[in-house]
Amino acid sequence: MNYLEALSKRYSVKKFNSEIIPQETLQNILQSGKLAASSLGLQPYKILVVESEEMKKKLIPAFYNPSQVSTCSHLIVIISKRSINENYINGYFNHISEVRNVTVESLDPFKNNIHHHINEKNDEEIFNWAEKQSYIVLANLMYAAAIENIDTCPMEGFRQDVIEEILNIDPEAEKVTVTLALGYRSGEDSFQHMKKVRKPDDKLFKFI
Numbered sequence: 001m002n003y004l005e006a007l008s009k010r011y012s013v014k015k016f017n018s019e020i021i022p023q024e025t026l027q028n029i030l031q032s033g034k035l036a037a038s039s040l041g042l043q044p045y046k047i048l049v050v051e052s053e054e055m056k057k058k059l060i061p062a063f064y065n066p067s068q069v070s071t072c073s074h075l076i077v078i079i080s081k082r083s084i085n086e087n088y089i090n091g092y093f094n095h096i097s098e099v100r101n102v103t104v105e106s107l108d109p110f111k112n113n114i115h116h117h118i119n120e121k122n123d124e125e126i127f128n129w130a131e132k133q134s135y136i137v138l139a140n141l142m143y144a145a146a147i148e149n150i151d152t153c154p155m156e157g158f159r160q161d162v163i164e165e166i167l168n169i170d171p172e173a174e175k176v177t178v179t180l181a182l183g184y185r186s187g188e189d190s191f192q193h194m195k196k197v198r199k200p201d202d203k204l205f206k207f208i
């Protein structure tokens with residue numbers, strides 16, 4: 001499918017038909033989240049994939065509108081880090097060193113650069129920065145799903161404390177930023193017939 005066709009066909013599904021996405025398709029979509037760009041490559045997030053019916057059921061009370069969670073195939077939960085410590089940065093550099101087969105020392109200029117960027121931010125700024133990275137993952141997942149003919153609904157409409165308690169998230173260290181329900185649209189979901197509402201080009205784009 002052409003990417004503009006896929007994106008035009010995509011809409012935020014309110015009700016899925018409860019069919020389960022094949023594993024291979026799910027894996028392809030998840031890899032697109034893995035391949036998301038992130039500032040300094042630090043990937044300051046974690047991606048939970050809720051596949052068990054039991055956990056999906058448990059999560060229903062966390063959502064203001066439960067119709068997506070109760071009918072989706074999978075629910076992806078993107079969790080942002082609230083801080084970046086020395087251990088995390090060291091882990092990142094050990095990983096680069098392994099993957100690219102270079103010494104950790106040869107990466108010192110990049111490491112100093114990262115320390116500089118991280119140290120000049122306070123915890124709130126680090127957290128705001130981390131959350132922005134999470135939305136890039138969200139966009140990649142939604143885009144890949146559309147290409148794979150899988151429907152989605154991005155959702156921020158959840159009770160923060162409830163979802164974090166159910167998922168056993170330490171709110172001091174992490175935050176559930178956004179979730180993405182995946183599945184197949186239900187024939188009963190009237191939203192699929194609605195025209196897209198977007199700003200006209202001349203209000204959205206400015207060529208300079």
Ligand SMILES: Cc1cc2nc3c(=O)[nH]c(=O)nc-3n(C[C@H](O)[C@H](O)[C@H](O)COP(=O)(O)O)c2cc1C
Pocket residue numbers: 010011012013014065153154155156157158178196
């Ligand atoms: C970050 C984000 C959070 C959203 N949260 C919700 C939500 O909690 N519930 C919902 O039904 N739709 C949610 N939406 C969907 C938007 O309402 C929708 O994208 C917008 O109205 C445009 O419609 P479309 O996606 O169908 O083209 C969210 C979208 C984004 C990008």
